[in-house]
Amino acid sequence: MAVKHIGIIMNGVTGRMGTNQHLIRSIVAIREQGGVALPNGDVIIPDPILVGRNEAKLQALVEKHNLKRWSTSLDDCLNDPYNEIYFDSQTTVRRAEAIRKAIQAGKQIYCEKPTASNLEESLELAQLAYEAGIKNGVVQDKLFLPGLLKLKRLVDSGFFGQILSVQMEFGYWVFEGDWQPAQRPSWNYREEDGGGIIVDMFAHWRYVLDNLFGEVKSVSCIGKTHIPKRVDENNKPYICTADDAAYATFELEGGIIAQVNSSWTTRVNREDLLVIHVDGTEGSAVAGLRECKIQHRVSTPKPVWNPDIPNPLPFQEQWQEVPGNQEYDNGFKIQWELFLKHVAADEPFPWTLLEGAKGTQLSELGLQSWKERRWIDIPELSLGVKKSGKIVNASK
Numbered sequence: 001m002a003v004k005h006i007g008i009i010m011n012g013v014t015g016r017m018g019t020n021q022h023l024i025r026s027i028v029a030i031r032e033q034g035g036v037a038l039p040n041g042d043v044i045i046p047d048p049i050l051v052g053r054n055e056a057k058l059q060a061l062v063e064k065h066n067l068k069r070w071s072t073s074l075d076d077c078l079n080d081p082y083n084e085i086y087f088d089s090q091t092t093v094r095r096a097e098a099i100r101k102a103i104q105a106g107k108q109i110y111c112e113k114p115t116a117s118n119l120e121e122s123l124e125l126a127q128l129a130y131e132a133g134i135k136n137g138v139v140q141d142k143l144f145l146p147g148l149l150k151l152k153r154l155v156d157s158g159f160f161g162q163i164l165s166v167q168m169e170f171g172y173w174v175f176e177g178d179w180q181p182a183q184r185p186s187w188n189y190r191e192e193d194g195g196g197i198i199v200d201m202f203a204h205w206r207y208v209l210d211n212l213f214g215e216v217k218s219v220s221c222i223g224k225t226h227i228p229k230r231v232d233e234n235n236k237p238y239i240c241t242a243d244d245a246a247y248a249t250f251e252l253e254g255g256i257i258a259q260v261n262s263s264w265t266t267r268v269n270r271e272d273l274l275v276i277h278v279d280g281t282e283g284s285a286v287a288g289l290r291e292c293k294i295q296h297r298v299s300t301p302k303p304v305w306n307p308d309i310p311n312p313l314p315f316q317e318q319w320q321e322v323p324g325n326q327e328y329d330n331g332f333k334i335q336w337e338l339f340l341k342h343v344a345a346d347e348p349f350p351w352t353l354l355e356g357a358k359g360t361q362l363s364e365l366g367l368q369s370w371k372e373r374r375w376i377d378i379p380e381l382s383l384g385v386k387k388s389g390k391i392v393n394a395s396k
């Protein structure tokens with residue numbers, strides 16, 4: 001058994017996602033468990049170098065997590081052949097430029113979603129990676145949540161019969177920052193900084209819907225900036241230029257209708273921050289982030305509309321929990337392990353920059369639908385023929 005260290009440049013690691021999900025819960029956790037085992041018995045140990053602007057923050061992170069390497073020079077990190085992977089969880093608008101550089105330096109690419117703030121750039125990155133022949137991947141963490149894995153199991157088992165519709169409720173109240181600090185960064189509420197719930201969440205909804213229920217074929221969306229003014233991290237008021245709620249309907253392959261509400265301006269009265277309700281001819285399911293419950297055709301009650309009497313049916317109690325039947329690890333960590341195996345042992349990894357571009361495409365068309373107040377069909381995306389530096393036949 002050989003042990004191989006693999007150098008990973010981690011950029012944006014002082015941020016919310018970078019620190020918590022990618023560094024602590026993924027890379028540090030993988031190191032603490034002794035690495036990732038490959039099919040041939042070899043083990044890979046990720047060896048991160050943390051990159052950013054703030055020396056003190058980087059140093060503190062490195063010390064706290066028993067690491068050694070940090071740098072304020074991305075170029076130096078890219079020039080070092082020991083670093084095989086470039087990872088990016090910077091704010092969205094900064095990502096494309098850094099990834100272009102990393103592709104040019106021959107690094108394998110893994111990054112947060114959205115891969116860029118517009119489709120043209122997202123596709124360009126996918127094309128550049130393809131032409132350079134490097135491995136690439138995008139975070140699609142929701143696919144690895146226990147609740148969604150249980151839903152996928154139900155879909156694969158044929159439990160639903162024909163799937164008719166999907167309703168998704170996502171959101172919670174994000175404080176305005178005046179009398180309680182906001183729990184999301186202020187750039188999320190400024191369009192010019194890559195913010196907006198449509199750009200943020202449709203990147204998730206695309207892969208969730210595509211992977212669980214069927215490809216998204218068309219979109220109708222209305223967005224809204226419900227809270228026009230917020231207070232930022234430095235206690236300064238600012239004008240919100242980006243949408244903080246989106247009310248969308250998607251048509252999926254096979255005629256499935258998905259209604260999806262995304263909001264940072266709603267108070268939660270449901271079982272989880274994301275709830276997915278699926279109705280099929282043979283059964284229905286309701287999934288949260290971790291749990292999932294079902295009601296089969298044979299155990300479906302028969303309500304009769306009668307507001308003159310108190311409701312006689314305990315609807316919430318008439319569902320059955322789907323058992324876990326396995327241990328569920330952190331979704332970000334699972335995907336990191338799969339990417340590391342992809343890089344080191346050529347294991348499959350279907351969540352590529354092209355898949356990421358599909359997310360950006362859905363956001364862009366959602367915004368267009370809102371602006372033009374109409375349904376929009378979603379063109380198929382594909383990469384062009386290899387021809388260095390140029391995108392040929394990017395969409396058809």
Ligand SMILES: NC(=O)c1ccc[n+]([C@@H]2O[C@H](COP(=O)([O-])OP(=O)(O)OC[C@H]3O[C@@H](n4cnc5c(N)ncnc54)[C@H](O)[C@@H]3O)[C@@H](O)[C@H]2O)c1
Binds near residue numbers: 052090114139
């Ligand atoms: N997968 C998910 O569920 C999920 C959830 C939230 C955010 N995200 C995505 O992750 C990314 C980061 O989001 P976040 O909430 O962690 O944001 P954040 O603001 O907390 O972190 C942003 C990072 O970018 C760095 N950065 C910002 N401006 C910079 C500059 N001028 N120069 C150098 N570095 C700079 C910051 O130092 C920080 O490390 C975004 O693209 C966001 O869309 C993904």
